[in-house]
Amino acid sequence: MLLELKQVAIGYSQQQLATDINIQIADAEIVCLLGRNGSGKTTLLKTILNLQAPLTGQIYIAGKPLSQWSAPELAQQIAYVPQAQHYCFSFSVLQMVLMGCQARLRLFATPSTQDTQRAYQALAILGIEHLAKQQIDQISGGERQLVLIARALTQSPKLLIMDEPAASLDFGNQIKLLNQIQQLKQLGIAVLMSTHHPRHAELVADSVVILHKHTHAIQGLPSALLTALELAKLYGVSQHSIERHLSGVTPPLFNTKVLP
Amino acid sequence: MTLTHIKYPLLICVCLGSLLLAFSSGQYPLSLQQQGMLLLHFFSQHSNDINDSAANVFWHLRLPRILAAIMIGAGLAAAGAAYQGMFRNPLVSPDILGVSAGAGLGAVLGIYLDQSMLMIQLLAFGSGMLMVLLVCAIARLSQQRDPMLSLVLVGIALAALCGAGISLIKLLADPYSQLPSITFWLMGGLSGISLSDLQATMPLILIGLLPLFLLRWRMNLLSLPDDEAKTLGINVRQTRLIFIASATLLTAAAVSLAGIVGWLGLVVPHIARLMAGADFRQLLPTSMLTGAALLLFTDTLSRTLVDIELPLGILTACIGAPFFIFLLIRGQGRR
Numbered sequence: 001m002l003l004e005l006k007q008v009a010i011g012y013s014q015q016q017l018a019t020d021i022n023i024q025i026a027d028a029e030i031v032c033l034l035g036r037n038g039s040g041k042t043t044l045l046k047t048i049l050n051l052q053a054p055l056t057g058q059i060y061i062a063g064k065p066l067s068q069w070s071a072p073e074l075a076q077q078i079a080y081v082p083q084a085q086h087y088c089f090s091f092s093v094l095q096m097v098l099m100g101c102q103a104r105l106r107l108f109a110t111p112s113t114q115d116t117q118r119a120y121q122a123l124a125i126l127g128i129e130h131l132a133k134q135q136i137d138q139i140s141g142g143e144r145q146l147v148l149i150a151r152a153l154t155q156s157p158k159l160l161i162m163d164e165p166a167a168s169l170d171f172g173n174q175i176k177l178l179n180q181i182q183q184l185k186q187l188g189i190a191v192l193m194s195t196h197h198p199r200h201a202e203l204v205a206d207s208v209v210i211l212h213k214h215t216h217a218i219q220g221l222p223s224a225l226l227t228a229l230e231l232a233k234l235y236g237v238s239q240h241s242i243e244r245h246l247s248g249v250t251p252p253l254f255n256t257k258v259l260p
Numbered sequence: 261m262t263l264t265h266i267k268y269p270l271l272i273c274v275c276l277g278s279l280l281l282a283f284s285s286g287q288y289p290l291s292l293q294q295q296g297m298l299l300l301h302f303f304s305q306h307s308n309d310i311n312d313s314a315a316n317v318f319w320h321l322r323l324p325r326i327l328a329a330i331m332i333g334a335g336l337a338a339a340g341a342a343y344q345g346m347f348r349n350p351l352v353s354p355d356i357l358g359v360s361a362g363a364g365l366g367a368v369l370g371i372y373l374d375q376s377m378l379m380i381q382l383l384a385f386g387s388g389m390l391m392v393l394l395v396c397a398i399a400r401l402s403q404q405r406d407p408m409l410s411l412v413l414v415g416i417a418l419a420a421l422c423g424a425g426i427s428l429i430k431l432l433a434d435p436y437s438q439l440p441s442i443t444f445w446l447m448g449g450l451s452g453i454s455l456s457d458l459q460a461t462m463p464l465i466l467i468g469l470l471p472l473f474l475l476r477w478r479m480n481l482l483s484l485p486d487d488e489a490k491t492l493g494i495n496v497r498q499t500r501l502i503f504i505a506s507a508t509l510l511t512a513a514a515v516s517l518a519g520i521v522g523w524l525g526l527v528v529p530h531i532a533r534l535m536a537g538a539d540f541r542q543l544l545p546t547s548m549l550t551g552a553a554l555l556l557f558t559d560t561l562s563r564t565l566v567d568i569e570l571p572l573g574i575l576t577a578c579i580g581a582p583f584f585i586f587l588l589i590r591g592q593g594r595r
Binding site: 046049075079080089092095108109111155 | 348349475480484487492493537541
């Protein structure tokens, strides 16, 4: 198993956000993480990235406890794609993507021509090699998100962790992003992404993790967990509202048979 | 062809121009021919004639001063670029953690206690380094989630305390002998610098520059948010400490030799970023060359503009502040 969480509790010393979290992610599996605002989705992702320690429980990456991985070793296993944001200094897209090579560089080394080729390959996979020389603050939010994915790919990771990658994207860019995420699966890369859109999870996920604040998390197939009943419980709205919102404009994605 | 393509030839030309101007200008003008003769004389006989006033001006007055301007200009600019990068803030200057305030207090105390020039420099250097150590130690105790914010806030608080200390000593100092010295020191200047002063400071500046140069690629990652930098595989805390120590060493060495030369460390990285972009691999050498040329030119102005020698701090502010406003209006300030 690529990633395994056993009885993990997350949060801060004064505040426990969620407990009893058991998650398993296999190679090339796409997993979507859903939960209310403040339920601890970002905290869970940061805990898996070793940016903060779990309150209790064990996390294993490729069978080895998370705490035993050094930062460069871990960066070659797990890459992080944050939400596209404003950067203080305007690096070029190529420079930004090259930063993904850091984990393989020796202490005083700078990226080589091979690293540059690798960065161009990552840009080509995402179809944005034409942006290489542009400044990161001169491209659109959607393009910036793709650049961050390209940087993560340059790390040659086995698992990509994405924190609400579609949050600031327009409808078209959301579709493009989901297509790219499905492409990653073809490359053998697993993805764990948090999202506020059950529909996105339905479209791309092999399995879904639902995080209930202060209580527990459950993992299961999208068809089992993305039901109106489960979503109503999760988000604290009526089943009727969920059905109305998720089956209006486009053909229903949800199997109506499972609805009570 | 853009500014980026010709930056190094252009910068080297500007540096050489500033160098020639600095050697030639002053109350005792030296022609290019005289300078050539002096160099020829030195390299052919391995000694120089100190009785000759031209040689004396060239070797003992101008050369130490020019070397100091180059080193201090390059050092402060490199420290400024490093501090701006690691604090992810283009408005940061090398004295953000109180190194100048600490060095100022040390030097002012040295002057008040009638110490020798060497002792004043040592006190300035030591108290500048000590101040940053204190800032780092106190910031570690704070409960702030953002460690950089803690550093800046503690830096501001301790710099204010140093400012109070300096004011108190100025109040107690002898108004005819000590107070003018204190005022001149706080405004910065390179007059009276000898080759032996440089022998003490040059190694410190080289030691400060070395880690910045060797770890120049990692500086790019430090300018990302901490979470991103960590997940890319660097030890953020350790790397930042190395950069803080190096940039502080550079600033403390520069300030102990020349007093407080403001604006240079803030403005030069901006000019360099316009030419070289944000990548620290290019930004560091571009900042150093620009800083050296600018301080050399400013120092030449300071000793030639009017009959008396103008303090460097006044001139760097007069050049730096309008240029900074120009950059802000052009919208380049944040890059």
